[in-house]
Amino acid sequence: MELKKELVLVAVLVSVSVVLEKTVTVQGEGTCVGFYSRRCPRAESIVTSTVVSHLKSDPTLGAPILRMHFHDCFVRGCDASVLIAGFGTERTAGPNLNLRGYEVIDDAKEKVEALCPGVVSCADILALAARDSVVLSGGASWEVPTGRRDGRVSIGSETSTLPGPNDTVAQQINKFQDKGLNTEDLVVLAGGHTIGTSACQFFADRIYNSNGTDPSIDPSFVSFLRQICPQNQPRKRVALDTGSQFRFDTSYFANLKRGRGILRSDQVLWTHPSTRPFVNKYLATAPFNLQFANSMIKMSNIAVKTGTQGEIRIKCSAIN
DSSP states (O other): OOHHHHHEEEEEEEHHHHHHHTTTOOOOOTOOOTTTTTTTTTTHHHHHHHHHHHHHHGGGHHHHHHHHHHHHHHHTTTSSSSOOOOOGGGSSSSTTOOOOOHHHHHHHHHHHHHTTTSOHHHHHHHHHHHHHHHHHTTOOOOOOBBOOOOOOOGGGGGGGGGGTTTOOHHHHHHHTTTTTTOHHHHHHGGGGGGSEEEEETTTHHHOOOOSOOOOSSHHHHHHHHHSSSSTTOOOEEEETTTTTTOOOHHHHHHHHHHTSSSSSHHHHHHHHHTTTTHHHHHTTTHHHHHHHHHHHHHHHTTOOOOOSSSSSSSBBOOOO
């Protein structure tokens, strides 16, 4: 019975993708939808069924997998360099220490390798798994262009290009522009915080400060956050989208309007005039789902390696 349920869910994912294919048509240079249709036609369904299996056991993995893909693309492009283990790699750098879900990618890779050795890249598996994590959390699907190859370099110090929890709007816009993404992409992709959590240490100064609390926070929300995040427990975690931690929806934007953004980098999207119109725009579900898909496709093609560049790793955690 459980297997039947999984198969039905996989079929739903595929059918939703087909429906949205007519509206989401963005392609990246060197990548295309259906890249493995001849050399490994079951690759995408294997990734999907693997993500389904893991998220069924642990629904909290959806957000970390999505975040992992984002963190990969913002450093050296979408080349799975974040998956490489070892001293001094991206994986061991501060911004990535809380990443989870590596076992999901490794599991999918092992299954694909057993069927099609040396064909499907870890970078593509991560991009597909991020999409599937959104869908399994209640978001809409999209066709993922594939054909990326894996990088052979991973340097922890390069994670400084990642947006930080206390970045201003100007800093965030600059970091996104450096990757070929615009202000609308910034706001829409920040909407991925509709699922997942943050450690209290990343916003403690907003609710515990000798000069008073952050004035952009709803005062009634401060006491709520203090209950969850006592001053002596900085590693405790709180939902980034209060009341909707596991559901991919637009309540994240509604919470920003109410002064209930958790991270400073989130809340300033509402208080800054250049980003507030986009927050208002994506309070509506349909526009958000469509633009999130387009922005994800755009992001997933940052500095991709194709053709003879890079390699197809046999194990995602190590170069060949």
